[in-house]
Amino acid sequence: xxxxxxxxxxxxxxxxxxxxxVLFLVTAFPFVYMVMLSVRDIQELIxxxxxxxxxxxTLDTYVxxxxxxxxxxxxxxxxxxxxxxxxxxxxxxxxxxxxxxxLRFFGRRQVHFLFLAVYLFPAIVLAIPLFVxxxxxxxxxxxxxxxxxxxxxxxxxxxxxxxxxxETVPQSVEEAAAIDGCTRLSTIWRVVLxxxxxxxxxTGLYAFMIAWNEFLFALLFLVERRESWTVxxxxxxxxxxxxxxxxxxxxxxxxxxxxxVIIFFASERLLTEGLTAGAEKG
Amino acid sequence: MRRVRTLREQEGRAGLAxxxxxxxxxxxxxxxxxxxxxxxxxxxxxxxNIRRAGLFGRYTLENFSYVLAEPxxxxxxxxxxxxxxxGTALSxxxxxxxxxxxxxxxxxxxxxxxxxxxxYVAPVVAVAFLWETxxxxxxxxxxxxxxxxxxxxxxxxxxxxGIEVPVALLTVIAFEAWRYFPFAFLFILARLQALPAxxxxxAVVDGAxxxxxxxxxxxxxxxxxxxxxxxxxxxxxxTKFDDVYLLTGGGAGTEVVSVRVYNFLTARDDIGASxxxxxxxxxxxxxxxxxxxxxxxxxxxxxQG
Numbered sequence: 001x002x003x004x005x006x007x008x009x010x011x012x013x014x015x016x017x018x019x020x021x022v023l024f025l026v027t028a029f030p031f032v033y034m035v036m037l038s039v040r041d042i043q044e045l046i047x048x049x050x051x052x053x054x055x056x057x058t059l060d061t062y063v064x065x066x067x068x069x070x071x072x073x074x075x076x077x078x079x080x081x082x083x084x085x086x087x088x089x090x091x092x093x094x095x096x097x098x099x100x101x102x103l104r105f106f107g108r109r110q111v112h113f114l115f116l117a118v119y120l121f122p123a124i125v126l127a128i129p130l131f132v133x134x135x136x137x138x139x140x141x142x143x144x145x146x147x148x149x150x151x152x153x154x155x156x157x158x159x160x161x162x163x164x165x166x167e168t169v170p171q172s173v174e175e176a177a178a179i180d181g182c183t184r185l186s187t188i189w190r191v192v193l194x195x196x197x198x199x200x201x202x203t204g205l206y207a208f209m210i211a212w213n214e215f216l217f218a219l220l221f222l223v224e225r226r227e228s229w230t231v232x233x234x235x236x237x238x239x240x241x242x243x244x245x246x247x248x249x250x251x252x253x254x255x256x257x258x259x260x261v262i263i264f265f266a267s268e269r270l271l272t273e274g275l276t277a278g279a280e281k282g
Numbered sequence: 283m284r285r286v287r288t289l290r291e292q293e294g295r296a297g298l299a300x301x302x303x304x305x306x307x308x309x310x311x312x313x314x315x316x317x318x319x320x321x322x323x324x325x326x327x328x329x330x331n332i333r334r335a336g337l338f339g340r341y342t343l344e345n346f347s348y349v350l351a352e353p354x355x356x357x358x359x360x361x362x363x364x365x366x367x368x369g370t371a372l373s374x375x376x377x378x379x380x381x382x383x384x385x386x387x388x389x390x391x392x393x394x395x396x397x398x399x400x401x402y403v404a405p406v407v408a409v410a411f412l413w414e415t416x417x418x419x420x421x422x423x424x425x426x427x428x429x430x431x432x433x434x435x436x437x438x439x440x441x442x443x444g445i446e447v448p449v450a451l452l453t454v455i456a457f458e459a460w461r462y463f464p465f466a467f468l469f470i471l472a473r474l475q476a477l478p479a480x481x482x483x484x485a486v487v488d489g490a491x492x493x494x495x496x497x498x499x500x501x502x503x504x505x506x507x508x509x510x511x512x513x514x515x516x517x518x519x520x521t522k523f524d525d526v527y528l529l530t531g532g533g534a535g536t537e538v539v540s541v542r543v544y545n546f547l548t549a550r551d552d553i554g555a556s557x558x559x560x561x562x563x564x565x566x567x568x569x570x571x572x573x574x575x576x577x578x579x580x581x582x583x584x585x586q587g
Contacts, residue, residue: 005491012492019383020394026460028397031404033423034412050426096304104290105297111305118312120514122521122567124540125560128547129315129322135329152311155304184296213405215524220548232407236528239411246415253408264403265396 031257038062038254042245061251069244071252073227074234078212081143081230085150085211086204093155093203097162098188102171115156123153123216131220141225146218150211158203165199166192205267212260231256323557330551345558355542355559359566361451362520362538369458370515374508376459377466382496384467385474402464410528413457438535450534454526458519466511473507474500509578513571520567539563 033052037045038061040054065071100111130149131140139145169192177191193200218233229237235252238244287295324341349355384395401409416422417434425431432440432449440449477500485495523540526532532541539559546556 005489008492016383019379020388023380023383024394024397027401027464030409030412030416031400033416034408037415045421049421049423052423092303092307095300099297099300103293103297103300105294105301108297111301114305114308114313118308120517121312121316122517122540122560122564124521124523124543125319125564126312126315127523128543128553128557128560129318130311131547132322132327132329132553133315133318148307148311152307155307159304209403213407215405215407215528216544232405235411236407239414246421249411250415253411257404257408260403260405261400264399268396268399 034250034253034257037247038250040247042247045247061245061248062255064248065252065255069234069238069248069252070226070229071231071234071255074229074231075255077143077228078230078232081147081150082208082211084147085154086207088147088151089154089158089207090200090204092151093158093162094188094193094200096155096159097166098192100159101163101166102174115160118153118156119160127216127220130217134221140221141228142221143228146221146230147211149217149221150207150214154207154210158207161203161206162196162199165196169195201267205263208263209260319557320561322553323561325554327553328551329553345554346562349555349558349562354537355539355562358537358539358542359563361536362540362563364451365455365458365526365536365538366516366519368455369462369519370512372455372459373462373515374466374511376463377468377511378470378504378508380463380467381470381474382500384471398467399464401461406461406524407528409461410457410525413529417453435530436534448535450530450536454529454536457525457529458522461525462515462519466515469507469511470504473504477503513574516574517567517571520570521563 036052036054039057039059041056041058041060044051044055066075099105100108126149130145134140134145137145173191173195174187177187182190212230213232214230215232215236218230219236222228222230222233223237231252235249235256238252239249321341323345324343326340326342326344380398384391384398414435416424417432419425419431419433424434434453435450437449439446441447481499481503482495485499490498521540522538523544526536526538527541527544530536532538532545540563543556543560543563546552546559550556
């Protein structure tokens with residue numbers, strides 16, 4: 001009779017590849033399907049919904065979604081919102097993270113609590129007063145208000161991410177710079193930042209992803225002004241209409257998803273290490 | 283005579299100056315609005331009369347009594363709980379399995395790992411639309427595999443093996459598990475790979491079988507990260523709006539409290555009632571967290587003792 005160990009090892013040898021295959025299929029298949037749907041005519045989908053490979057390949061869906069449905073405008077809006085959010089987030093969180101990492105100031109310990117609270121804070125509660133406020137100020141439909149909200153939601157996390165990295169920069173390098181006559185700001189600019197490029201990249205990308213993917217606040221603030229829609233909002237609003245073919249909207253989904261996936265995998269190492277750095281301390 | 287500031291004082295001032303932009307934006311855009319949301323919950327406000335509702339407006343408990351008296355609120359709260367607990371548990375369980383399966387190197391691991399992360403990274407609007415299309419009863423690919431089409435997202439109840447099941451709610455939970463297991467996977471895998479190999483090796487030498495090593499060597503070292511993940515996922519899912527709103531709009535027995543809050547705010551234009559529900563939701567969440575931390579914190583102390 002085989003030992004329990006042998007049985008278990010044998011079972012695992014079969015189970016493990018099976019689990020891996022299922023995981024791969026379940027995560028990859030929907031996205032393959034997304035791309036496959038986006039390059040065919042709607043007639044084909046309705047006549048033969050079960051087919052995966054398109055019989056007649058077309059890119060008209062992309063032309064349609066970008067021009068007629070206005071996704072070019074949505075793309076521009078999303079890019080503006082995301083780029084400004086990234087720039088402002090970095091500008092605000094770099095000095096903040098440096099202060100938390102290096103300087104002893106009044107309330108330094110409480111700051112962490114504030115950040116954690118903002119990070120965990122439900123967006124839906126925040127949505128109510130901001131919706132009312134922006135309505136009163138006439139800021140609804142403007143991208144400025146949206147950008148402000150994105151910055152406020154990202155900054156606490158990015159300060160935390162950057163702080164972790166700044167703490168690994170040896171203090172002696174900074175002291176050397178100070179002796180050479182650098183002020184505090186020029187030390188940050190000339191010494192700390194060049195040493196922290198990977199962390200800055202990761203932080204910027206995180207801010208970009210938040211702004212690009214966000215839906216609730218875009219819906220609340222922009223829904224009445226079509227020319228201000230972001231790609232996420234545009235897709236969600238058009239998805240309900242009967243006139244636009246599903247395959248055209250799938251092309252829109254690809255347009256929405258692709259930039260984020262490319263950015264993520266171009267920088268995946270940086271991002272996941274930044275986000276899970278705390279986990280390893282366990 | 284001007285006193286020269288000490289280095290320590292200078293450092294303190296510089297620190298405050300550098301952190302102040304961060305503080306200003308979080309206070310202006312998060313903290314103050316939160317306080318205002320609490321005030322709004324105790325006032326009778328609609329968008330039309332918002333200008334009359336000032337700081338010293340009339341405060342009342344009517345919003346709460348009105349909101350809590352509606353049966354829709356309680357069923358939404360139950361849905362929220364079921365959705366959160368099931369979504370959290372499933373996403374962490376699948377994440378754990380995925381992390382264990384991908385712990386050791388194999389050919390193509392990078393590809394599989396990348397594929398696993400995509401659902402989490404992709405924009406929620408895109409993946410929700412993708413699921414809607416795949417599950418569509420007329421032309422969705424999933425329904426072409428079934429003998430009888432199922433309206434996954436618009437059917438409140440159905441029978442499965444003779445048991446009545448909430449179809450749409452289960453679909454939304456499945457979506458939650460699918461979309462967020464990569465989050466748990468990332469954290470657990472990072473922890474797994476940081477574990478010292480010696481313990482596992484020693485257990486092998488002692489003749490421990492794979493399940494025994496998992497139970498007595500690996501799991502005890504993962505409890506903390508799993509506990510942390512449970513808290514994070516619970517907090518995020520409990521107040522989540524996007525996923526349910528995009529998939530079902532809150533119909534077919536999937537209405538969660540956050541979707542109700544949104545509907546009261548926009549469709550019903552009842553700011554006070556909307557804020558009151560959001561506050562109740564936040565309070566329930568805090569109560570759960572406190573109970574959990576008590577329970578869990580106590581457990582940890584007992585382990586040490």
